């Protein structure tokens with residue numbers, strides 16, 4: 014392939030350099046386009062825009078491939094250790110045993126919240142959305158950690174990553190306990206990452222919670238499958254905010270807000286609401302499919318479709334298999350699983366979905382597993398956020414470490430009124 018693209022505009026021909034990734038993906042570098050032609054590219058929704066070069070996650074949406082730092086996502090299924098994957102994503106390599114131990118100790122040492130932070134939970138009204146609490150509390154956390162982080166030092170950054178990952182888990186559990194009026198459980202340093210979360214969520218005073226290893230494994234797997242997904246909406250938000258040299262906490266707090274939306278991480282709640290409404294008889298699966306095809310209905314088949322995957326989302330395949338395994342092990346019979354399977358079958362045989370290459374995405378089956386683990390519905394997107402922490406942290410760090418980074422600042426094509434005069438109030 015030529016190493017340049019040629020563009021002719023208004024009688025002028027210019028050459029645009031190409032950038033080629035390690036998997037052969039080609040990008041046309043248009044950074045000089047406006048200076049040389051006066052024109053910009055127009056790509057609403059950024060479907061064809063590469064905002065950065067990144068060495069973290071590779072997706073081939075046509076083939077349904079997802080790899081973290083080169084390792085196919087399927088290879089983590091039999092090694093469900095979220096922290097190992099987090100270290101891979103943040104640092105670039107699987108940790109050696111000593112590194113793993115060191116990071117584990119940092120997670121354990123940093124799991125508690127400053128006692129002052131506990132009072133912040135009292136300020137939220139009951140019924141406050143946990144994603145709002147999570148985002149607000151991550152910014153609050155920075156107020157206690159202001160002098161802590163030095164992104165220029167790898168060791169200090171690892172400390173920050175451990176603090177953030179560990180404390181976000183505690184914040185999540187405390188927001189649940191607070192919403193239910195239950196006493197907070199202090200983290201138990203003897204427990205591993207997921208076990209400690211389950212303990213903080215479900216232990217009751219004088220009735221210690223035994224962490225079930227099957228539940229712990231399933232939770233590790235769910236978090237691994239959410240750990241990174243290259244330049245999606247929330248990660249691009251983290252990078253957008255980070256590009257202004259905002260600190261890691263502020264950037265991640267913004268990412269939480271983006272993830273909250275029902276077209277992004279909030280879809281895992283919307284899927285269960287949709288399945289529930291079918292179970293309660295409000296909607297038949299066939300009607301649901303029909304409604305999703307009517308553009309004016311405003312209804313979409315939640316958990317279906319993806320900007321990048323035009324094939325099965327590999328995470329949904331893994332989660333579908335895991336549903337059978339996890340529910341079987343835990344002895345849970347969930348009617349929503351049958352409804353989900355039925356919807357999938359209907360959609361995959363319907364020309365509307367086939368022609369548009371709409372397949373189940375990560376959110377279609379994840380909620381069924383989270384329900385089986387006892388996680389309440391309004392915490393589902395928070396679980397996604399806990400899982401996505403390594404991705405946000407790793408992407409923020411990669412952006413920070415990339416020389417020549419510029420503030421993100423897209424342009425626009427202005428379509429408003431051309432110049433006109435101000436009209437005083439009494440003449441309007």
Ligand code: CMC
Nearest residue numbers: 276277278280305313314315316317318319320369374376
């Ligand atoms: N139900 C019905 N029609 C759909 C759906 C759906 N779930 N998804 C896409 N379409 C249609 C869309 O209307 C368009 O139709 P047409 O060509 O006739 O105008 C066509 O399929 C192509 O859509 P698109 O432009 O490729 O979609 P997009 O890339 O702008 O949006 C999406 C991607 C994920 C937001 C969208 O598929 C959707 O809304 N899905 C439901 C919400 C959901 O499950 N979100 C989770 C995404 S995966 C995890 C994550 O990111 O957090």
